[in-house]
Amino acid sequence: MSAISVPKIRLASGFDMPQVGFGLWKVPRDTAADTVYNAIKLGYRLFDGAYDYQNEKEAGEGIRRAIADGLVTREEIFITTKLWNNYHRREHVLEMAKKQNESWGLGYIDLYLMHFPVAQKYIDPSVLEFPAWWVDAERSAVALDKVPISETWKAMEEVVDLGIARSIGVSNFQAQLLYDVQSYARYPISALQIEHHPYLVQPQLILMAKENGIAITAYSSFGPQSFLELPEDFSSKAKAIGPLFESDVVKSLAEKYSKTPAQVLLRWATQRGIAVIPKSNSKERLLQNLDVTSFDLEDAEIACISALDCDLRFNDPGHYLVTSPLRIFA
Numbered sequence: 001m002s003a004i005s006v007p008k009i010r011l012a013s014g015f016d017m018p019q020v021g022f023g024l025w026k027v028p029r030d031t032a033a034d035t036v037y038n039a040i041k042l043g044y045r046l047f048d049g050a051y052d053y054q055n056e057k058e059a060g061e062g063i064r065r066a067i068a069d070g071l072v073t074r075e076e077i078f079i080t081t082k083l084w085n086n087y088h089r090r091e092h093v094l095e096m097a098k099k100q101n102e103s104w105g106l107g108y109i110d111l112y113l114m115h116f117p118v119a120q121k122y123i124d125p126s127v128l129e130f131p132a133w134w135v136d137a138e139r140s141a142v143a144l145d146k147v148p149i150s151e152t153w154k155a156m157e158e159v160v161d162l163g164i165a166r167s168i169g170v171s172n173f174q175a176q177l178l179y180d181v182q183s184y185a186r187y188p189i190s191a192l193q194i195e196h197h198p199y200l201v202q203p204q205l206i207l208m209a210k211e212n213g214i215a216i217t218a219y220s221s222f223g224p225q226s227f228l229e230l231p232e233d234f235s236s237k238a239k240a241i242g243p244l245f246e247s248d249v250v251k252s253l254a255e256k257y258s259k260t261p262a263q264v265l266l267r268w269a270t271q272r273g274i275a276v277i278p279k280s281n282s283k284e285r286l287l288q289n290l291d292v293t294s295f296d297l298e299d300a301e302i303a304c305i306s307a308l309d310c311d312l313r314f315n316d317p318g319h320y321l322v323t324s325p326l327r328i329f330a
């Protein structure tokens with residue numbers, strides 16, 4: 001068992017979430033069960049999934065195997081997963097939460113997030129199991145639906161009432177919508193998951209979340225790295241900027257603290273109370289990425305890293321949905 005101890009963040013729901021987890025985006029379905037099982041062996045307890053990642057069932061299998069082998073208990077594991085955009089209507093939220101919970105097979109979901117603040121036309125999963133952003137094979141048309149966020153949020157609260165999820169939250173939301181959801185929420189917004197790295201710091205959004213007791217999880221902590229391997233429309237911005245791992249400030253701090261650039265980038269977030277969910281398939285990197293709360297940067301060093309901010313967003317459907325941009329971050 002790993003000796004690395006990971007702090008927990010108390011969510012507004014009253015439940016605790018580990019501050020460091022494993023992100024499941026792009027983890028291949030055929031290896032996901034083993035990847036998750038091995039990550040648990042190394043000490044990971046939080047897994048960040050989504051319907052859209054198409055590997056919930058396999059990730060759940062890996063966790064169930066680890067529980068059966070006595071490596072962990074269900075209570076020690078924390079599952080985050082997300083509702084995809086095509087299922088924002090009340091009845092579809094309830095249907096998908098049940099279906100996703102059955103896929104994981106762990107009794108309940110710890111944290112259920114609305115993946116994006118945008119509703120797309122319903123597609124019956126029995127017709128097309130995993131819809132992408134586009135409705136056509138040419139990847140040119142995006143079909144929106146007229147569903148207010150309030151309907152989706154209230155249905156997610158019903159998911160809590162049903163005991164399917166313990167905590168609920170949102171992803172890719174900006175402050176204006178967070179204030180709006182708070183005006184009718186019966187249950188608190190426990191977490192906000194956002195793209196957050198030194199090229200996209202969003203200090204005001206982070207401040208707003210903190211002021212309102214909303215825990216923040218950073219995704220794509222390594223900035224361009226995760227997007228380089230994607231098709232051109234998704235990777236063009238990432239290819240046009242230098243890797244964060246190569247930036248002078250990150251490299252010199254890594255040297256100073258005898259850590260890797262990846263660890264410096266993750267510590268930059270965790271030291272400010274933000275949770276991280278890096279993704280890797282290599283054992284050595286998995287261990288590195290988990291060990292990111294045991295050293296401290298100086299305040300001035302954190303500020304130097306933050307000074308790399310250039311408001312550069314890689315996960316932007318206003319950019320990569322080239323023919324039907326959804327400018328949700330405008």
Ligand code: NAD
Nearest residue numbers: 023024025048171219220221222225226262278279280285
């Ligand atoms: P990431 O920032 O974790 O980067 C992953 C890339 O960095 C991979 O190429 C990996 O090989 C490399 N890497 C990992 N550890 C490394 C190390 N120690 N040294 C060098 N290279 C290393 O990117 P991500 O996968 O985009 O984000 C993490 C997770 O966040 C995802 O898996 C997913 O769970 C979540 N996410 C959520 C959303 C959302 O819309 N809510 C969007 C993107 C990602």
